[in-house]
Amino acid sequence: MNADVVPEIPQRAREVRLTRYLEGDLTLDHFDIVEVEVAEPAPGEVLVRTDYLPLAAALQDMMKSDCPLPIPPFQVGHRLGGGAIGTVVRSASPDLAVGDMVQSMTGWAEYSSGPAHTYFKVDPKLFPSPVYYLGQxxxxxxxxxxxxxxxxxxxxxxxxxxxxxxxxxxxxxxxxxxxxxxxxxxxxxxxxxxxxxxxxxxxxxxxxxxxxxxxxxxxxxxxxxxxxxxxxxxxxxxxxxxxxxxxxxxxxxxxxxxxxxxxxxxxxxxxxxxxxxxxxFATYHTPEQIAAWTQHFATWLAEGRFVYPHTVVDGGLAKAPQGLLELLKGSYRGNVAVDLTTG
Ligand SMILES: NC(=O)c1ccc[n+]([C@@H]2O[C@H](COP(=O)([O-])OP(=O)(O)OC[C@H]3O[C@@H](n4cnc5c(N)ncnc54)[C@H](OP(=O)(O)O)[C@@H]3O)[C@@H](O)[C@H]2O)c1
Structure with a gap:
């Protein structure tokens, strides 16, 4: 993106919230798609447009009140969490500029904002697509x-x-x-x-x-x-x-x-x-673990010894709930990401 061109932002955008804790099978009723205001970032913050969201089996565990993972469950009535990759569209921080590609844990929202240090700048040229950053x-x-x-x-x-x-x-x-x-x-x-x-x-x-x-x-x-x-x-x-x-x-x-x-x-x-x-073992995706993987992944890809098995679900944020249901049924192969640039 040309940093001189400041992208337009909508007044409102969608996010997906959890309607109730999961007991038994996951259904579309567990998800609520709502519109929220998109605000300019406060000092020290950035506003980020989400481009891709990863889907993984562990998300359903985080929808249970007795989440078995070593991380807190999602909260009923709140946005679903998880990873995301996106583009800075407004910056009130010297640390990130409009157009930077960033990775975050901001979850199922078309736009997110927060302190610049909670977004990690990634190199858009390292991999053929941003979804390569969202794998397991x-x-x-x-x-x-x-x-x-x-x-x-x-x-x-x-x-x-x-x-x-x-x-x-x-x-x-x-x-x-x-x-x-x-x-x-x-x-x-x-x-x-x-x-x-x-x-x-x-x-x-x-x-x-x-x-x-x-x-x-x-x-x-x-x-x-x-x-x-x-x-x-x-x-x-x-x-x-x-x-x-x-x-x-x-x-x-x-x-x-x-x-x-x-x-x-x-x-x-x-x-x-x-x-x-x-x-x-339970990974916490420490900076050292991420760096060890990223370095080997980029090298093996460049050497032609590795492929990145992945599925991209088109159709924007509204397709994410059905996408997760399909993943759990075994409909996809490899690492799965929802494309929010096509919604
Ligand atoms: N320890 C850690 O730090 C850590 C971190 C991340 C993830 N995990 C765990 O690692 C595991 C794999 O995660 P993932 O994201 O790669 O999941 P995933 O493979 O994307 O999960 C979906 C797959 O699960 C398989 N599946 C569904 N029901 C099954 C069943 N009854 N028996 C066997 N396989 C079934 C299906 O494949 P088939 O069509 O082949 O059955 C489906 O494609 C999960 O248990 C996840 O919670 C652990």
Missing amino acids: GPTAYYGMADIARAGEGDVVFVSGAAGGVGSLAGQIAKCRGAARVIGSAGSKEKVAYLVNELGYDAAFNYHDGPVIDQLRELAPEGITVFFDNVGGEQFEAAIQVAAPHARFALCGALSAQNGSQAAPRLDLMTAITKHLELRP
Whole structure:
């Protein structure tokens, strides 16, 4: 954007609020789209037009009054939170200029304003599209590199492999020298996608039969690393198929979060006798974690060793609620973002 051209701003713009806490299935009734005033920024603040919003399974957990994540739940009657990427359209701060691309945690709103230091300036030239900043990379990288320490020669299993975290985790393992990367997903199309487009060596559909049998067939010598997004049956199978001293990075429990599978049972004697290293983790996306991911991501993309699996939902903010419902049903692949520039 030419900084000399000051973009017009509307008097009013939309935001999405939570109508009631989530109990049971998420429906469109949980969302309310309202219009609010767009005000000029106060001294030290900026006004930002949101361009893209990320969607992720964890958002529904934050709609529960007993949010299981290590962060506070969304508040009924208030705007839904979460990440965003946008463009500064008014600035009353020397730290950011009109036209700067910024990342923030301002959530589901067409416009937001706040102190300039709560918006992080990003380089619009680093990636082909702003949506590349909105992926689950910091989680996938931290889990695969720091928690599982995947590297040369490892046989890696990633559950939920076609989702936001999983579609990056498998590629990260490959780039770090893993000998074989196996993924699981919920449809034939996703299984083909993992192998043909994301570089997985093998993949299976967890609906096609017992996970333990499918995993054993693909990893007859056992897995040495497990990156788990799903829990449930997939976790229980991974314990049985693990090689001695295998490292488990336990990232998510989609089978309980999105489905109704009970928490997995841990076969403790098997874990003990195999000396398994079970490491659940929760990322806080620290500046160091974001920087580690961004640096590797940009390098691997430039070297042609990595793709960014993503889906962009067109149609503006009004499409975000339906987009989240579709994501939870498994309709999308990779990291999902809503395009607010087309609404
Ligand atoms: N530990 C951390 O710090 C951290 C940070 C971020 C996210 N997470 C967690 O990481 C996990 C993955 O996150 P994400 O954003 O990448 O999610 P996601 O994969 O985008 O979630 C949607 C996917 O979940 C799968 N799914 C739905 N129901 C399922 C079921 N019953 N069993 C198995 N899979 C099911 C579907 O894929 P299929 O069609 O393949 O079933 C769907 O495409 C989540 O549990 C999330 O909460 C953890």
